[in-house]
């Protein structure tokens with residue numbers, strides 16, 4: 252079998268691409284998804300709050316709804332109607348989105364990566380990802396997009412990120428995933444990719460690197476950190 256490089260075995264990573272999650276990483280749509288779910292839960296009289304919403308970060312629309320309704324006996328037709336209702340509310344909330352809604356540091360990092368010849372992909376569980384990308388004005392900075400229509404298995408399965416890596420023509424170990432959700436970090440690691448977690452350690456601590464935000468993040472610093480991690484793992488695996 253050909254040698255497949257992996258973040259765990261190669262001394263020097265050969266990173267050629269970055270795959271960004273969208274909601275909660277490049278823009279704060281995580282909050283808008285939350286508000287739409289909260290409205291639906293309130294309308295249905297189901298207890299829900301911001302803390303409960305944490306479990307839904309990066310989770311598909313259907314799986315999110317199932318989590319919210321628990322074992323309440325809704326029919327499939329009612330489930331479909333509720334998913335549509337939530338989505339209408341969410342779609343309305345992204346109508347006025349512009350490049351101003353990019354999170355701090357996002358555009359600077361995208362531009363720096365592009366200048367360094369690094370390929371850029373977006374891997375989002377959202378069926379609205381393309382609309383959000385257009386509204387943010389970053390479509391021309393991205394080489395590949397996978398969204399809620401691209402694969403069957405949602406995160407934490409690695410399928411979505413593997414799909415983007417393939418579109419970029421890269422091996423998993425040549426790819427870095429930037430994620431704000433535990434399920435997304437899990438998906439990246441399951442796919443044999445490098446993972447940058449964006450947010451608190453309690454949520455994304457499993458990632459190779461954890462960052463509080465993208466502000467001031469430089470490609471050279473990230474590359475140095477990945478090289479250090481790879482070196483440590485390599486010397487650890489030999490001893």
Ligand code: BG6
Nearest residue numbers: 274284309311312376377378379
């Ligand atoms: C993810 C979000 O990116 O997309 C989740 O983090 C959301 O909150 C999921 O549920 C699906 O989005 P959509 O737009 O297809 O309902």
Ligand code: MG
Nearest residue numbers: 272274275431
């Ligand atoms: Mg996210």
